[in-house]
Amino acid sequence: MMKLSKDFLIHISGGKTDLIPVGGAAFSGIMRGNQTLGTILELLKSETTEEEIVSAMKEKYNAPDGIIERDVKKALSELRGIGALDE
Amino acid sequence: MTGIYRIADINIAVTSVYEKVHRMCADYLVCGQTADFSVETSEADIENERERSAREDALEGIPVRIFPDSYLETLAVYRRIAERMPDYDTVLFHGSCVSVDGTGYLFTARSGTGKSTHARLWRELLGERAVMVNDDKPLIRVGESSAVIYGTPWNGKHHLGSNISVPLKAVCILKRGENNRIEPLGADEAYPEMLQQVYRPMDRDAMRKTLSLLDRLSGSVRFWRLFCNTDIEAAKIAYEAMKGN
Numbered sequence: 001m002m003k004l005s006k007d008f009l010i011h012i013s014g015g016k017t018d019l020i021p022v023g024g025a026a027f028s029g030i031m032r033g034n035q036t037l038g039t040i041l042e043l044l045k046s047e048t049t050e051e052e053i054v055s056a057m058k059e060k061y062n063a064p065d066g067i068i069e070r071d072v073k074k075a076l077s078e079l080r081g082i083g084a085l086d087e
Numbered sequence: 088m089t090g091i092y093r094i095a096d097i098n099i100a101v102t103s104v105y106e107k108v109h110r111m112c113a114d115y116l117v118c119g120q121t122a123d124f125s126v127e128t129s130e131a132d133i134e135n136e137r138e139r140s141a142r143e144d145a146l147e148g149i150p151v152r153i154f155p156d157s158y159l160e161t162l163a164v165y166r167r168i169a170e171r172m173p174d175y176d177t178v179l180f181h182g183s184c185v186s187v188d189g190t191g192y193l194f195t196a197r198s199g200t201g202k203s204t205h206a207r208l209w210r211e212l213l214g215e216r217a218v219m220v221n222d223d224k225p226l227i228r229v230g231e232s233s234a235v236i237y238g239t240p241w242n243g244k245h246h247l248g249s250n251i252s253v254p255l256k257a258v259c260i261l262k263r264g265e266n267n268r269i270e271p272l273g274a275d276e277a278y279p280e281m282l283q284q285v286y287r288p289m290d291r292d293a294m295r296k297t298l299s300l301l302d303r304l305s306g307s308v309r310f311w312r313l314f315c316n317t318d319i320e321a322a323k324i325a326y327e328a329m330k331g332n
Contacts, residue, residue, distance in 0.1 A: 009291065011298045014275045020282065020298065023170075023289035030282055 002076075002087045004044040012038060019084060027082040033075075036061070040075050044085070050076060093117045094168070095177055095226040095237040095252070100125035101164055104133070107157035108164045112240045114250045124171050132163035165224065165241050169286040173296035177228045179286035182258075183243070184220040184236050185209045191220055191236040191253040192329055193227075194313075195284045196261035203243060205261055205315060208322035222247035227255060229300040233307050257309045257329045264314030267321040269328045272312045274305035281305075 004010075007025040011018045017038035019031040031037070039060060043053050050072060057068045079085050089102040092115040100122035101108060136159040141151045169179040182195035183202040187209070194202045203222050210217045220236055223243030228235045236255040242248030260272065260280050281301055288294045311329055315321035 006291070009294055009298065013278065013302055016275070018278075018282075020294070021287065022291055022294040023287040028283075028287075030279055032279065 001047045001049060002044065002085050003047050004041060004079075005084050005086050008084045010038070010041045010045075017041065019079075021082075021084075025083065027084070029082075031078065031082065031084075036071065037075060040072065044079075091117050091120060091122050092240075093120070094239055095172070095175070095228060097124070097172075097175055097177075098122045099168060101168075102127040103160055103164060104128060104130065105157035105160050108161045111161055115240055123175075126164060126167035126171070128160050128163045128167065132167070133159045136160070136162045136166070161241070165239075170288050170290060170293055172226060172286075173288060173293045173300065175228070176230070176300060177226050178297055178300050179224055180227050181224060181284040181286075183222045184225045184238075184255075186218045186220050186251065186253040187213055187216055187326070187330070189253055190330075191255040192326075193225070193236060193255060193258045194261055195258060195280065197283075200261050200263060201315070201317065202261060203245065203247070204317055205313075205321060205325070206247075208317070208319055209326065212319055212322040212326065218249060218251070219247040220249060220251060220253060227304065229304045230307070231303070234304055255308055256331075257311060259311040259313050259325060259329060262312065262314050263316070265316060267313070267315050267318065267324050269311055269313045269324055271328075272310040274310060277310035277312075278305065 007022055009020050011020050017033050019041060021027050040053060043056055054069055054072050057072060088106060088109060089100055090109045091098055091100045092112045094115050098117060098120050133156050144151045172179060182193045183206040184191050184193045185206050194205055196202050206222060221238045221242045222245060224239060224241040226237045226239055234255040235252050237252045238248045238250050285297060285301060288297060313325050
């Protein structure tokens with residue numbers, strides 16, 4: 001199971017989704033993404049799994065086989081890298 | 088020891104371990120008034136600042152600098168103040184602000200880019216018309232359709248600043264360049280840099296408020312990006328563009 005760390009806030013502005021650390025987080029940059037990142041982050045507001053995220057994304061977006069799985073894995077890896085996931 | 092200081096039109100009671108912060112804030116001292124809020128620092132705050140400073144030095148790849156406790160406490164006091172300021176629609180911003188004819192122009196950039204150097208060029212160019220508001224960490228109060236920038240006691244290593252406030256007209260993101268060139272910047276393009284240079288509270292609600300104040304600020308000031316060297320020409324082209332008509 002995984003969830004977005006409480007040390008990060010989702011901020012949507014001008015069609016862009018930003019993931020922003022509060023002052024106490026070790027990461028001090030921002031992660032900026034598109035609507036897809038926004039959807040993944042929304043799902044991570046509650047406890048979830050990679051499989052559940054992939055499944056929810058497949059309901060929302062049409063993409064060739066394997067693309068959503070790859071994008072979700074990549075996004076989660078980046079989120080993990082900046083300490084934004086509680087697992 | 089405790090003193091009440093009026094900073095950004097807010098009365099703040101500061102209680103500290105060391106005297107240094109009170110000497111630093113002397114120009115902002117008020118007497119016989121009540122405080123809007125209070126901050127108090129302890130040895131633990133000082134230790135926290137020491138650890139933060141060491142982490143930042145390590146990130147920059149420089150030897151860990153040693154600072155006296157009294158100096159570290161001044162940082163801790165401002166951190167505690169900055170945590171409360173979003174309640175007053177106000178944010179701490181890392182930048183150098185010059186007032187020209189009573190209008191504020193703010194320069195921001197990563198440390199070491201040359202904010203203070205560029206602000207000095209404005210003073211050389213404009214003489215007495217240019218007054219330093221703050222050379223390091225001013226406060227910005229963000230209204231519905233305008234913003235006001237305030238001098239504070241935390242005004243950089245050369246202590247350049249004044250206990251004044253002026254309307255903020257423009258924010259300029261500085262980049263080093265061989266030649267001098269300025270261009271308007273959309274709020275969306277400026278946002279990541281603004282976010283890097285604003286104080287990010289540890290409290291989630293205060294952080295949310297900070298983000299909403301940054302959004303509001305985007306609607307009330309103009310943004311510019313200046314590629315500059317250290318010639319006076321840099322100040323000339325920046326001022327001509329930023330002052331508008």
